[in-house]
Each structure stands twice: as structure tokens, then as C-alpha cells.
Amino acid sequence: MGAAEKGLGDAPYGLVGRRLGHSWSAQIHERLGSAPYRLVELEPDELAPFVRQGSWRGLNVTIPYKREAARLADVRSAAVERLGAANTLVRAEDGSIVAENTDVLGFAWMLSRFCRERIGASPRELLEGEKVIVLGSGGASQAVVDALSNTVGAESVVISRSGTETYDTLVERHADAVLLVNTTPVGMFPECPASPVPEGDLAALGGLRGVLDVVYNPTRTGLVLAAERLGLPAESGLAMLVAQALYASELFQGRDLDDSLVTEVERQIAGQAENVVLIGMPGAGKTSCGRELARLLGRPLVDLDDALKIEFGRSPAQIIEQDGEASFRTLETEVVRRYGARSGLVIACGGGVVTRPENHDLLRQNGRIVLLDRPLDELSSDGRPMSRARGVERLAAERMGLYRAWADVTLRCTGSAAGDAAAVRELLGL
Missing domain, CATH: 3.40.50.300 (P-loop containing nucleotide triphosphate hydrolases)
Known part of the structure; x- marks a missing residue:
């Protein structure tokens, strides 16, 4: 079997990555109507033939292929052009490949609900002109920073192990931050419930009003559990996962879906998991x-x-x-x-x-x-x-x-x- 046919069979939709492990994407897309949906693990040399020659209609793309997916596309959304990364590919009627980054939309959806329901303010009321700590500098971090900047006008400070802003000066320089968002894989299954920030450092960030983690497995990451002990509203990334899938599914199916499906599917997946x-x-x-x-x-x-x-x-x-x-x-x-x-x-x-x-x-x-x-x-x-x-x-x-x-x-x-x-x-x- 060649790379172009690998994995999907007769399914029109799927998720491609190198090591997919435990993923809920198939269950989510089945509930959204974009099914059959398959998980496809590809080696780097298999990605381009699969994308360019495969018979798929819609693909989600995950680590480590989001940048390559953007490069392989014929048409790129404004978000993909800004970030240089795509997590969604759609084959148009003329055969061209259109790239989108629904991670930006998914995080914006989760942020909006979190601010309104857990903190009692709109995202713009809470965050416009305010500092937000974003842990990690990879693709997920770029999507989160893009959403924070373009949706609510927040000032994002990216913390990484080797960047200009590091964990060593997190408390000293950024105790006035209003929100902290983890985009690193620290605390993800099976290395859980680890946290990228010690609980003492989290407590020392006295300006925090809430904590978000884009990791969705486990249901409550070590960071979320620590925030809860400190009395801070906190949430892991299942809502972002479902919301980005909904926006991808709309592109796959060529129709609008009701946003209420996000909460419904999130509840179903959480109950199952x-x-x-x-x-x-x-x-x-x-x-x-x-x-x-x-x-x-x-x-x-x-x-x-x-x-x-x-x-x-x-x-x-x-x-x-x-x-x-x-x-x-x-x-x-x-x-x-x-x-x-x-x-x-x-x-x-x-x-x-x-x-x-x-x-x-x-x-x-x-x-x-x-x-x-x-x-x-x-x-x-x-x-x-x-x-x-x-x-x-x-x-x-x-x-x-x-x-x-x-x-x-x-x-x-x-x-x-x-x-x-x-x-x-x-x-x-x-």
C-alpha cells in the first residue's frame, strides 16, 4: 500500500500525525457528522504523497506536521499565513487543497466560555490590554497567542525553557498577569499529573484570575488541580479540542453547525472518558x-x-x-x-x-x-x-x-x- 492510500480506507475524513496514541478525534467527528473518520500515523516521507495524492475530503493534522501541512496547501487562510501552520486541510471541488488553523478558533471559543461562566466577564472586559502568560513556544502556543491578540487584544508573554522569557523569572517579572495558559505537553498522558509550574510559583502569581491548559488528557491536568487547590478557576483543553473539531467539521461538510454542539459533545466525551x-x-x-x-x-x-x-x-x-x-x-x-x-x-x-x-x-x-x-x-x-x-x-x-x-x-x-x-x-x- 502506498502512502497516498495508507490508513483511511474508504473514509473521507481523518487525523494525520506521527504518533497519535490515544485520540478522541474519531468519536468527536462521528458526533459532529464528519464520519467515517480514521486515525493515520505517517512517517515524514509519507506525508506529502498522502496529502497531495490521497482520496480524502478533509484532514486534521497534528504534531509534528502542522507546518508541512501549511506548505503543502494551495490556498491558505489568513490565520495560516500568520502562523505558518495548519491543523485542517480541505480538498476543494477543483481538487485544490485549502489550509485552515481551527486551533485559533477553538481556543477563542474555550476562552470566551471560560471567562463568561467561570469568571463572570467577557474575554475583552477581562483581558484587553492585560498580560497573559503563555507557557510554551510551539504550534499550540502560536495559535493561543494569535487568538489572544486578535480576539481580545491581550498582551501575551511567552515563557519557554530557552526563550527571552524563562521559567526562572516567571514570578519575579510577571506576577501581574491576569491569565495563565499552558500550551506545553507537560502533564499529558501518560506523564500525569505533572505540572509545568510548581504550585508555589502559581500561588505567587498574585494577579491571576484563572488558568487554562490546552492538554485534554487527563481530564484535569496537574496544573488544573493545583489551580483548583488555590481557589482559581481552571480548565483543561477538552472544550478547545471539541471546538476546533467543530470548525473543522463545518469546513469538511460545507455547512454551519450549531455552537451548542461543543458543550454537548464535550459532555459526552467527558462522561465516556x-x-x-x-x-x-x-x-x-x-x-x-x-x-x-x-x-x-x-x-x-x-x-x-x-x-x-x-x-x-x-x-x-x-x-x-x-x-x-x-x-x-x-x-x-x-x-x-x-x-x-x-x-x-x-x-x-x-x-x-x-x-x-x-x-x-x-x-x-x-x-x-x-x-x-x-x-x-x-x-x-x-x-x-x-x-x-x-x-x-x-x-x-x-x-x-x-x-x-x-x-x-x-x-x-x-x-x-x-x-x-x-x-x-x-x-x-x-
């Missing part, structure tokens, strides 16, 4: 509820205690009894890190997962946390060394405050696993 994380006291029914919930939702169930036993060859009880609780908690966090970074799971946690603060971000980055609250007199200590050693009442005194602080929602247990699962599904709108 977010894990449901069950926490609670030992014996609260997390595993049995999780099993029923996984069946209802058609998702895999990961019981972290079972996953730990499979990985390390001993049950939690055996590890605690033989090596002590501290050794077990270290191994538990390794397993939490692995599964918390994945998407679309039901995760049943061990009762003591909340005793390690670092587990919170690992679980919340891609999940909504549900506390199963069962009366203490209904909890069994059979096979649970911590419950036997300390007693249920003492464990509850140590942990219930943590459970409640971690939980996005709390469910008073219904008395049956099936009833709990149905109630969790309703609470989360799944």
Missing part, C-alpha cells in the same frame, strides 16, 4: 457496587486491591502482615498511579487509599470520586487487618473526614450493591 472512583470504609461495598456499576455502564472494573495482588503476588492483607502498612501504602500508590491515568474505568479503592495525600490527584485527574457511606454497624472486619487491628470506630474517626473532603458526591448506601450502583449512575448522570 472519566473514571468513576469509589472510596469508603473497609466493608462499605465498593467492590460489589463497582461490579454492578461496571456492568450497567459497560466499563471495565479495576479493584485496586485485586490489581495489587496480581502485580505483586500477595494480597494487601499479606503485605501488611508481613511488611507493615507503610510498605503496602507505597505499593498501593504505584497501582493508583497506573490506573488513575487511564480513562473509562470503574475503580474500587481500598479503604485506606485516602491516607496518602498524593493519591487524591492521581485519582481525581481522570475521575469523579464517589463516597459510599455505610453505617458503621454494618461494616465487617473479616479479612481486613486494619479494621481488626484498630477497630472500625477508630478507623472511621481517622478517615471519614478525608473521605468527605475527597468526594465529589456522597451516596448513603441503599442496602444492596445493585441499588448502590443504580444510585451512583443517577448521581453522576451516566
Whole structure:
């Protein structure tokens, strides 16, 4: 098979890049009407033949081919001419290739909603003439800076490792910035929930009114989680991803689409991607509820205690009894890190997962946390060394405050696993 035919088959639309990994583009475009849609990984020498000779009607282009896509086009939009990069190619009726950069439009859409709904001001009211910190200097950064300049008249300061403005002087020189936008891949799956800026530096940026991250996987990046802890409105990049796809889909299909589709599709994708994380006291029914919930939702169930036993060859009880609780908690966090970074799971946690603060971000980055609250007199200590050693009442005194602080929602247990699962599904709108 030649490069021109590689990957798309009979699909008229697709995404091209070198390493696509986990992408939601196909699911998004299916909901927008630009389908069938395929993901195509190409080596550098395959891009030009594919673009120039392929039978496609519309393409999205991602790293590292956006500049080459602009060069290969016959017609370039004003945004593409300014930036020298294209993320969308459309084949016109006469066979010519038209290049557009819908990343600019997608970020402008996300920025507008964020300012109005999370901060209570229009983007221009908030940002015109104000300083915005943009982390990173690559293609996404150029699109963000272009949108900030041409849409709201903001003054963008680009921070990079080797540019004229660096992370070393971020706090010293730019504490008056109103908004911070991350366009680097730091914190992207699977290296999550890392953050490009330490939480202390973020706190020192005293003028900030909000934080945006163009990374969309995980659902809440390390930067977003840090901003939330500081009380700052923050959002990851799923809305930008969907919005830029909507504008690309309009070009693919040659028709206007309702902007309300962005929020609708974003909600659908987030619901599909977010894990449901069950926490609670030992014996609260997390595993049995999780099993029923996984069946209802058609998702895999990961019981972290079972996953730990499979990985390390001993049950939690055996590890605690033989090596002590501290050794077990270290191994538990390794397993939490692995599964918390994945998407679309039901995760049943061990009762003591909340005793390690670092587990919170690992679980919340891609999940909504549900506390199963069962009366203490209904909890069994059979096979649970911590419950036997300390007693249920003492464990509850140590942990219930943590459970409640971690939980996005709390469910008073219904008395049956099936009833709990149905109630969790309703609470989360799944």
C-alpha cells in the first residue's frame, strides 16, 4: 500500500500525525457528522504523497506536521499565513487543497466560555490590554497567542525553557498577569499529573484570575488541580479540542453547525472518558457496587486491591502482615498511579487509599470520586487487618473526614450493591 492510500480506507475524513496514541478525534467527528473518520500515523516521507495524492475530503493534522501541512496547501487562510501552520486541510471541488488553523478558533471559543461562566466577564472586559502568560513556544502556543491578540487584544508573554522569557523569572517579572495558559505537553498522558509550574510559583502569581491548559488528557491536568487547590478557576483543553473539531467539521461538510454542539459533545466525551472512583470504609461495598456499576455502564472494573495482588503476588492483607502498612501504602500508590491515568474505568479503592495525600490527584485527574457511606454497624472486619487491628470506630474517626473532603458526591448506601450502583449512575448522570 502506498502512502497516498495508507490508513483511511474508504473514509473521507481523518487525523494525520506521527504518533497519535490515544485520540478522541474519531468519536468527536462521528458526533459532529464528519464520519467515517480514521486515525493515520505517517512517517515524514509519507506525508506529502498522502496529502497531495490521497482520496480524502478533509484532514486534521497534528504534531509534528502542522507546518508541512501549511506548505503543502494551495490556498491558505489568513490565520495560516500568520502562523505558518495548519491543523485542517480541505480538498476543494477543483481538487485544490485549502489550509485552515481551527486551533485559533477553538481556543477563542474555550476562552470566551471560560471567562463568561467561570469568571463572570467577557474575554475583552477581562483581558484587553492585560498580560497573559503563555507557557510554551510551539504550534499550540502560536495559535493561543494569535487568538489572544486578535480576539481580545491581550498582551501575551511567552515563557519557554530557552526563550527571552524563562521559567526562572516567571514570578519575579510577571506576577501581574491576569491569565495563565499552558500550551506545553507537560502533564499529558501518560506523564500525569505533572505540572509545568510548581504550585508555589502559581500561588505567587498574585494577579491571576484563572488558568487554562490546552492538554485534554487527563481530564484535569496537574496544573488544573493545583489551580483548583488555590481557589482559581481552571480548565483543561477538552472544550478547545471539541471546538476546533467543530470548525473543522463545518469546513469538511460545507455547512454551519450549531455552537451548542461543543458543550454537548464535550459532555459526552467527558462522561465516556472519566473514571468513576469509589472510596469508603473497609466493608462499605465498593467492590460489589463497582461490579454492578461496571456492568450497567459497560466499563471495565479495576479493584485496586485485586490489581495489587496480581502485580505483586500477595494480597494487601499479606503485605501488611508481613511488611507493615507503610510498605503496602507505597505499593498501593504505584497501582493508583497506573490506573488513575487511564480513562473509562470503574475503580474500587481500598479503604485506606485516602491516607496518602498524593493519591487524591492521581485519582481525581481522570475521575469523579464517589463516597459510599455505610453505617458503621454494618461494616465487617473479616479479612481486613486494619479494621481488626484498630477497630472500625477508630478507623472511621481517622478517615471519614478525608473521605468527605475527597468526594465529589456522597451516596448513603441503599442496602444492596445493585441499588448502590443504580444510585451512583443517577448521581453522576451516566
